Amino acid sequence: MNISELTISQLRSAYTAGDITPVEALRALAGEIDARDPGIGAYLSYDLDRALVDAQSADLSQPLGGIPILLKDLISAKGHPLSCASKFLENTYTAPYDATVVRKLREAGAIPFGRANMDEFAMGSTNENSAIKLCRNPHDLERVPGGSSGGSAAAVAANLAIASLGSDTGGSIRQPASHCGVVGLKPSYGRVSRYGLAAFASSLDQCGPITKTVADTARLLEVIAGGCDYDSTCISTPVPRYSEEIGKDITGLRIGLPTEYFAEGLDPAIRERIESAMKTMESLGATIIPVSLPHTEYVVAIYYIIATAEASSNLARIDGVRYGRRAEASDLTELYEKSRGEGFGSEVKRRILFGTHVLSSGYYDAYYLRAQKARTLIRQDFESAFSRVDLIAAPVSPTPPVKIGEAEADPLRMYLADIYTISANLTGICALSVPCGTVSVEGKPLPVGLQLLGKPFGEVELLRAAHAYEQARG
Amino acid sequence: MDIRHIARLARIELNSEEILRYQTQIDQLIQYVEKLTELDLDDIHPTSHAVEIFDVMRPDEARDGALSLEEVLMNSPSVTQEQFRLPKVVE
Numbered sequence: 001m002n003i004s005e006l007t008i009s010q011l012r013s014a015y016t017a018g019d020i021t022p023v024e025a026l027r028a029l030a031g032e033i034d035a036r037d038p039g040i041g042a043y044l045s046y047d048l049d050r051a052l053v054d055a056q057s058a059d060l061s062q063p064l065g066g067i068p069i070l071l072k073d074l075i076s077a078k079g080h081p082l083s084c085a086s087k088f089l090e091n092t093y094t095a096p097y098d099a100t101v102v103r104k105l106r107e108a109g110a111i112p113f114g115r116a117n118m119d120e121f122a123m124g125s126t127n128e129n130s131a132i133k134l135c136r137n138p139h140d141l142e143r144v145p146g147g148s149s150g151g152s153a154a155a156v157a158a159n160l161a162i163a164s165l166g167s168d169t170g171g172s173i174r175q176p177a178s179h180c181g182v183v184g185l186k187p188s189y190g191r192v193s194r195y196g197l198a199a200f201a202s203s204l205d206q207c208g209p210i211t212k213t214v215a216d217t218a219r220l221l222e223v224i225a226g227g228c229d230y231d232s233t234c235i236s237t238p239v240p241r242y243s244e245e246i247g248k249d250i251t252g253l254r255i256g257l258p259t260e261y262f263a264e265g266l267d268p269a270i271r272e273r274i275e276s277a278m279k280t281m282e283s284l285g286a287t288i289i290p291v292s293l294p295h296t297e298y299v300v301a302i303y304y305i306i307a308t309a310e311a312s313s314n315l316a317r318i319d320g321v322r323y324g325r326r327a328e329a330s331d332l333t334e335l336y337e338k339s340r341g342e343g344f345g346s347e348v349k350r351r352i353l354f355g356t357h358v359l360s361s362g363y364y365d366a367y368y369l370r371a372q373k374a375r376t377l378i379r380q381d382f383e384s385a386f387s388r389v390d391l392i393a394a395p396v397s398p399t400p401p402v403k404i405g406e407a408e409a410d411p412l413r414m415y416l417a418d419i420y421t422i423s424a425n426l427t428g429i430c431a432l433s434v435p436c437g438t439v440s441v442e443g444k445p446l447p448v449g450l451q452l453l454g455k456p457f458g459e460v461e462l463l464r465a466a467h468a469y470e471q472a473r474g
Numbered sequence: 475m476d477i478r479h480i481a482r483l484a485r486i487e488l489n490s491e492e493i494l495r496y497q498t499q500i501d502q503l504i505q506y507v508e509k510l511t512e513l514d515l516d517d518i519h520p521t522s523h524a525v526e527i528f529d530v531m532r533p534d535e536a537r538d539g540a541l542s543l544e545e546v547l548m549n550s551p552s553v554t555q556e557q558f559r560l561p562k563v564v565e
Contacts, residue, residue: 203523295513411499456525
């Protein structure tokens with residue numbers, strides 16, 4: 001039995017049957033990481049000794065008893081390093097407290113194990129903005145794993161992790177999950193606490209699972225979801241038993257296909273995979289209905305104004321005073337400017353600069369307020385579509401993963417590739433990526449994800465449809 | 475848009491190569507987002523959050539689990555007398 005290939009459900013069964021103990025599982029997993037991760041780069045670090053202490057006292061009766069969970073390197077776990085894959089925080093920051101999601105994982109018996117590579121401060125869609133090291137796609141080492149949760153998705157895909165938690169501000173869970181051929185869920189805004197996650201854009205960020213199966217995503221979500229005293233945007237609506245709900249059939253489900261998503265720009269081979277997945281859905285009793293999201297062409301502009309504006313504000317605290325690297329300086333302004341100039345990578349600087357411009361005196365109404373108003377139109381598009389259908393189906397990314405080095409020359413082109421994922425963040429709805437086959441690029445099969453989008457707090461219907469598809473797909 | 479002015483507001487020191495590059499790239503982004511001027515947004519209410527949540531209040535009482543002074547200071551690059559140490563601010 002190769003432990004690292006197991007799902008959460010399978011590892012639980014192996015523990016229950018007495019085939020293996022959590023201590024043995026962690027040692028085996030660490031051995032796999034040491035042997036194979038140098039060729040992939042999914043892990044920034046792990047602490048086996050600390051995890052073994054947790055493993056020795058693991059309560060296997062708990063829902064995630066003894067299960068190691070890899071954390072994206074922006075999720076605080078007390079005593080663990082946290083760098084956001086930035087030179088600013090690398091080797092200088094240790095989390096002094098647990099994020100709410102980590103506290104909930106621990107209470108459910110899970111063991112936080114490993115820090116996943118990512119784009120610096122979650123800004124990017126290729127993982128190439130990691131200031132610490134490159135992360136490769138396990139399906140083709142010349143290609144990117146996607147981002148920003150690239151390390152999480154690559155580790156799960158390469159069987160170097162059982163499951164992981166990532167974060168999604170504009171597609172950062174779903175897009176790497178699609179590129180790496182694993183399952184990734186962005187929960188509805190307010191479903192999961194953001195307390196203890198290094199914030200990128202506070203009105204868009206959500207934390208969610210990246211796993212090998214939809215059932216594992218359901219199991220993780222029911223542990224991490226729920227209200228939080230430390231995040232006032234987190235809603236205390238009761239958490240359904242997702243893992244028990246997913247098995248029901250989907251006869252009569254209405255799935256909308258947005259006409260605008262299947263226009264120019266979408267790779268024909270990906271389009272064919274999505275259409276084939278819709279045939280599978282029909283065979284399961286679902287009805288496919290065309291819908292319109294008329295303002296789709298504006299979502300990238302809206303998103304990059306709002307996300308960078310919020311980021312420029314959130315990242316003001318990264319200043320070399322309370323944490324992080326500090327440059328030599330003779331006065332306070334110089335200390336800020338030099339520390340930030342030396343500490344941030346180029347994409348982070350670009351986004352902070354753009355966000356600062358759109359919020360600057362005289363420009364607020366022209367950019368930020370206009371984007372917030374246009375955001376209302378996107379919400380109305382989805383409300384209108386969801387009055388006719390239960391779920392929406394879409395691609396995740398218009399293209400397969402690009403080759404390492406291809407994206408950096410043209411930032412705008414890279415931003416435009418987020419077109420199918422960012423609406424879920426702007427509107428706060430839930431959405432996931434589930435593998436729907438491969439496309440052949442230069443003779444190599446590369447994974448493609450099917451995106452399903454659900455109503456706010458509609459995770460039960462979303463996971464049920466994804467699970468039914470996953471079972472039928474084989 | 476003057477990139478030097480924006481960089482000063484953002485408190486980020488840029489070298490001469492970065493000034494040239496960001497001036498061009500951010501001008502391009504600005505040009506791109508001008509797309510939004512095509513929309514008639516006069517009577518549209520802005521959305522600041524996906525979920526309409528109003529002020530969440532709680533009693534103003536200290537809670538258990540607050541960080542200790544040591545934990546608060548432990549990540550700072552410079553600490554003295556249980557405080558963050560900085561260059562002189564007031565002349």
